[in-house]
Amino acid sequence: MTSPVVVAIDGPSGSGKSSVSKAVAARLGLAYLDTGAMYRAATVWSMETADLSDTVSVATAVRAMPLVMGLDPAAPGVELDGRDIAVTIRSTEVTAAVSKVASNLEVRSELKRLQREIIEQESSSVRAVHSGGRGIVAEGRDITTVVAPDADVRVLLTASEEARLRRRSLEVHGAADTEAVDATRDQVLRRDQDDAKVTQFHVAADGVVTVDSSDLDFEQTIDAVLAVVTQVTGREVAPSA
Numbered sequence: 579m580t581s582p583v584v585v586a587i588d589g590p591s592g593s594g595k596s597s598v599s600k601a602v603a604a605r606l607g608l609a610y611l612d613t614g615a616m617y618r619a620a621t622v623w624s625m626e627t628a629d630l631s632d633t634v635s636v637a638t639a640v641r642a643m644p645l646v647m648g649l650d651p652a653a654p655g656v657e658l659d660g661r662d663i664a665v666t667i668r669s670t671e672v673t674a675a676v677s678k679v680a681s682n683l684e685v686r687s688e689l690k691r692l693q694r695e696i697i698e699q700e701s702s703s704v705r706a707v708h709s710g711g712r713g714i715v716a717e718g719r720d721i722t723t724v725v726a727p728d729a730d731v732r733v734l735l736t737a738s739e740e741a742r743l744r745r746r747s748l749e750v751h752g753a754a755d756t757e758a759v760d761a762t763r764d765q766v767l768r769r770d771q772d773d774a775k776v777t778q779f780h781v782a783a784d785g786v787v788t789v790d791s792s793d794l795d796f797e798q799t800i801d802a803v804l805a806v807v808t809q810v811t812g813r814e815v816a817p818s819a
């Protein structure tokens with residue numbers, strides 16, 4: 579049985595964190611935690627039950643948030659008060675508001691506590707005995723530096739602004755012409771600017787390996803991250819089927 583492994587992946591919007599982390603978790607048989615989805619869920623809950631302009635009201639709401647995070651990389655659900663909110667959290671309104679909620683330091687402290695709890699639970703050796711030796715891939719903006727600085731593998735996934743805008747534009751608008759890319763700028767560049775006030779995800783911290791995906795396709799990026807896992811842990815990864 580292999581021992582549990584924790585893989586932490588950070589990066590800016592559109593660098594490929596979510597899609598690559600899910601694929602890496604699936605290939606390694608690990609759980610998957612999308613911490614950005616937790617900030618998005620906190621935004622939905624605050625919009626519904628708090629005054630977004632009042633930091634105390636938002637922090638109080640988030641501390642009582644009935645959130646259940648699905649950790650299966652093949653189907654990572656997000657449930658709020660029994661409702662599936664996987665689609666709602668990706669709406670333009672939520673994307674536009676999430677940085678405000680994520681800059682609330684009390685919200686950050688509460689979500690960090692929950693994220694650490696999940697990572698510990700998925701990587702404890704007691705659980706591993708029962709689950710056959712799992713572990714987790716957790717991704718976001720401050721996982722390598724704040725939430726899990728002791729993770730076995732720490733990766734900063736980057737890509738040029740141009741590549742990130744093109745990818746997000748293709749994903750959201752199905753096109754990457756000038757008009758579609760311009761419509762994506764707020765979602766990517768403005769949000770990164772706001773997020774960078776509370777988290778540091780543009781430069782790798784000491785011990786964090788940078789993977790630049792600007793000139794890599796999706797499969798090559800997955801392979802590059804898996805190569806870091808093998809290099810750091812000695813864990814061999816079976817070729818994909």
Ligand SMILES: Nc1ncnc2c1ncn2[C@@H]1O[C@H](COP(=O)(O)OP(=O)(O)O)[C@@H](O)[C@H]1O
Pocket residue numbers: 589590591592593594595596597598745746749791794795796797799
């Ligand atoms: N290396 C890559 N090359 C091309 N497209 C990619 C690559 N990595 C991810 N993508 C695509 O780019 C989009 C944004 O990726 P996503 O994983 O949501 O990024 P993030 O979580 O960092 O915001 C998705 O449509 C994804 O499939």
Ligand SMILES: Nc1ccn([C@H]2C[C@H](O)[C@@H](COP(=O)(O)OP(=O)(O)O)O2)c(=O)n1
Pocket residue numbers: 590591592596613614615617618676677680717718719720721769773777
């Ligand atoms: N660990 C994290 C993860 C996300 N956030 C914030 C910053 C982001 O704007 C939002 C949403 O994150 P998400 O990873 O879904 O963003 P992307 O659109 O995939 O780039 O949450 C954070 O502050 N800390």
